[in-house]
Amino acid sequence: MGTGRRERLRAATIAEITQTARRLLVEQGAEAVTLRAIAREMGMTAPALYRYFPSHEDLIRHLIGDLYNDLTDSLAARLRSLASEGIEARFRAAGRWFRSWSLDHPREYGLMFGAPFPQAEGAETHDYADECGARFGMTFMDLFHELWEQKPFPIVPDECIDPGLRAQLAEYRDHMRIPLPLGCLLVYLQCWVLLQGAVSLEVFGHLRFALTDAEPLFALTLDDIALRLGF
Amino acid sequence: MGTGRRERLRAATIAEITQTARRLLVEQGAEAVTLRAIAREMGMTAPALYRYFPSHEDLIRHLIGDLYNDLTDSLAARLRSLASEGIEARFRAAGRWFRSWSLDHPREYGLMFGAPFPQAEGAETHDYADECGARFGMTFMDLFHELWEQKPFPIVPDECIDPGLRAQLAEYRDHMRIPLPLGCLLVYLQCWVLLQGAVSLEVFGHLRFALTDAEPLFALTLDDIALRLGF
């Protein structure tokens, strides 16, 4: 049907596709992010998207990667805007910012930090989303690094760490080339579990059985983290 | 096709349906739990299931409720088997047991504690799954209650709790008829966030960027909880 013949001036781009997917995600939820819906929004047909992604799942994984990048860039920008503040203030701000972003983007958060897509168990496939996720983690790690150099917090010596855990931490440190003591990485992980655990429960509504507004509880969580960091 | 006409000896039951759904969940993952698959497994056709549930989502919610009940009953049984132990030992055992159950049942866990189904935001509908979830929470609360009576742990007085949080805790206490001080409920929530946050991150694979076996880290989380409870 050559009636409204398509202007072949410009092809679609991967960025346009993921942006459209994200808009659908935000406006209508995860199950609305279908190939047909994305294509419809872009004035195309679903099979055309196979020129850009080998499957629906790959597209979603790429979207997750983009979401991580957005998160990383937003955090970096926020931290730059606070460059004049002390490291402790910036650290607390980063925690509060992560919670705010998550509550403001619940559907994005669900896709990134909810149960993984096909419950990928032993899937060793390190894909784009994993890379971007690692980059996001590193942004937090950099903040940690700076904190450690400016105001070292109490850590346990390597010998006091459970051997199994110690080996894993050493592996992680070497793999990521992080020039920090193992006890420092351990505190990093503990803080991250505290922070993301609290945020996940709140965003996913698993605190609503008791609280309608978990902000004051989160403030206490931040205090916990601060305590551990010797603030 | 009335050839193999259905023996109308016995009708299906809701329990059989959710059991079949659970088997599919465990064996093939959440997206395999379709009405057609459930019906197929039971030797029926999909529309027949509408005699028992108004929609696929309601069936899933009912399944989630059953999973909560299973969790609750398992925990109660485990606690009974430890009745001779001291309260502190039972408390730690309960935490370890929750992690073990979750790691042994990752797909069930994902359904119960992952991102909610349609990102139900202001949905005030208190359904079967919510009820069963509350019952599960109460089992942990009972343990907490016992601990408080046998070995009271340090809490902050009501006046020192953030007013907004205090009001919510009071509402929760009155609604659930929990005869404990607000500071006690606060510690309960903090411990629950610590526990479930750590387990969620591990089950969903969000610690794999650093650890392949998070058990030693979880042991430290339990130590944190124990510290807060004055063990």
Add this chain to the structure above:
DNA sequence: AACTTTAGTTAAAGCCGTTTACTTAACGTA
């Protein structure tokens, strides 16, 4: 025996991911 209820059926509409085969514009090059 006649009627109602129960517990299923089939058929169909409208989604979905994915594959296949086809079209056509644009590009490189002899």
Add this chain to the structure above:
DNA sequence: TACGTTAAGTAAACGGCTTTAACTAAAGTT
């Protein structure tokens, strides 16, 4: 400039999904 190739789409179809509607046979009731 003509021709082969590639890029980027289309349409049609398959099988699977939820859900609705109309129908039917068995079981229970009066």
